[in-house]
Amino acid sequence: MASVARSSALLKQVAAKQSVAATGLRVAAFHTTSRKSLLPPLPQRIEGTVNDPVEVPPTSPSHGSYHWTFDRVVAAGLIPLTVAPFAAGSLNPTMDAILAATILIHSHTGFTNIVVDYVPSKRVPKARKLFTWGLNAATVLVGLALYEFETTDVGLTETIKRVWKA
Amino acid sequence: MIAQRAGTTALRRVAAAPSSVFKLAPLAMQTRTFQTDKLTPAEASALLAQQRLKRPVSPHLEIYDPKQTWFGGSAWQRITGASFSGALYASAVAYLAAPLVGWHLESASLVAAAAALPVAVKGGLKFLVAWPFVFHAINGVRHLAFDLGIGFTRATIIKTGWYFWGASIVGGLYLAFFM
Numbered sequence: 090m091a092s093v094a095r096s097s098a099l100l101k102q103v104a105a106k107q108s109v110a111a112t113g114l115r116v117a118a119f120h121t122t123s124r125k126s127l128l129p130p131l132p133q134r135i136e137g138t139v140n141d142p143v144e145v146p147p148t149s150p151s152h153g154s155y156h157w158t159f160d161r162v163v164a165a166g167l168i169p170l171t172v173a174p175f176a177a178g179s180l181n182p183t184m185d186a187i188l189a190a191t192i193l194i195h196s197h198t199g200f201t202n203i204v205v206d207y208v209p210s211k212r213v214p215k216a217r218k219l220f221t222w223g224l225n226a227a228t229v230l231v232g233l234a235l236y237e238f239e240t241t242d243v244g245l246t247e248t249i250k251r252v253w254k255a
Numbered sequence: 256m257i258a259q260r261a262g263t264t265a266l267r268r269v270a271a272a273p274s275s276v277f278k279l280a281p282l283a284m285q286t287r288t289f290q291t292d293k294l295t296p297a298e299a300s301a302l303l304a305q306q307r308l309k310r311p312v313s314p315h316l317e318i319y320d321p322k323q324t325w326f327g328g329s330a331w332q333r334i335t336g337a338s339f340s341g342a343l344y345a346s347a348v349a350y351l352a353a354p355l356v357g358w359h360l361e362s363a364s365l366v367a368a369a370a371a372l373p374v375a376v377k378g379g380l381k382f383l384v385a386w387p388f389v390f391h392a393i394n395g396v397r398h399l400a401f402d403l404g405i406g407f408t409r410a411t412i413i414k415t416g417w418y419f420w421g422a423s424i425v426g427g428l429y430l431a432f433f434m
Contacts, residue, residue, distance in 0.1 A: 127316050133304035138296060161402055164395055171392060196340035203337060227344055234347035248362040253381065253434065255369040 131212070160198050167191055174246040185244040189235045192245075197228045328416045332394045335387035378431055386427030393426070394419055 170188045174180050180188065204224060210217040238245070294302070316324070324330075346360070353360040369377065397419060401407050406415060 127312075127314075129312060130308055130310070133307045135300040135304055138300070139303065161399060165399055168392075168396065192343070196336075196343060199333075199336050199340060203333065227348070230351060231344050231347040234351045238347075238350060243362050248365065251362060251366045252369045255366045255377075 160202075163191060163195050163198065167195055174250075179250065180244070180246045182239065182244055185246050186239050189239060189245050190232075193228065193232055193235060196231075197224065200224050323413065326416065326420065328394050328397065328412070328419065332391060332398060335391040335394075339387055339391065381431035382427055385430035386423060389426035389430065390419070390423035393422060 170184075170191055173184065174188075201221075201224065204217070204220045208217045208220050235245070238248075242248070243251075349358070350360045352358075372380070397406075397415065401412075406412070
């Protein structure tokens, strides 16, 4: 009878599902194209349920658009400061110190952007903390070194000029 | 007639009784063969997470235009900026550590060391320093213009990107060999 024929296919499916379930593999595999492992998806983590809306990040005066604007203001301020030594030949110590300090701040914010982009705190929280505080410590050290260099030596622009023309 | 009834009764009895001979008995009785599993929400999420890892990944790096991925302005802006700042940080820390380790990193020693290099090496090293500097500087101005919304269309970005690459090489050569 036709119903018997259909039912036998159903029975085979039942047997198959039971054997798959018995081995513990319950996830279906896709094989439509060859799998290339270029940047495979990261370990997936579902926080809450799949029906929860995306969380709005908390507002912060120091981590929001003011931060971005500060970055751009420092970068824009570096333009005349960098053109000046080329135009004037050399800089007096005060201007040199201002240039060095602005370069330091620019480097620090640039490195912070790199750390924020490539070390996400949700995935590697300890590494993120390590890099952030390491960067802060390095910036303080470099600030100290630049202070020493400006006061006991000839200064940044003068050194570069002398080495360049050596 | 009695024989017919006996036949149907026998069939019914066979269908009702579980037997090893007639294996399709459960189906003749319309029993359910699939079962639903009870999963806690946590188990369901874990299953979803596992399944997501098995989904096919659309090709990205292998199909995208390498002129845009490998020569993009913002990537090289970051690379040149990070190498310059990294060199600054490294030399500053070395300058602080020099008296403790016995090196001489004052400006006079640096000038003397630079003067002792052969001309070709001097020119090459100066170009290696000058090109990233010029690139970062003029590309920085370009990015500040982008931040103001100027020239921020895809065609303009791609075209001006190539002009700035050329300009930075020319500027680097000028600074290295004519300054």
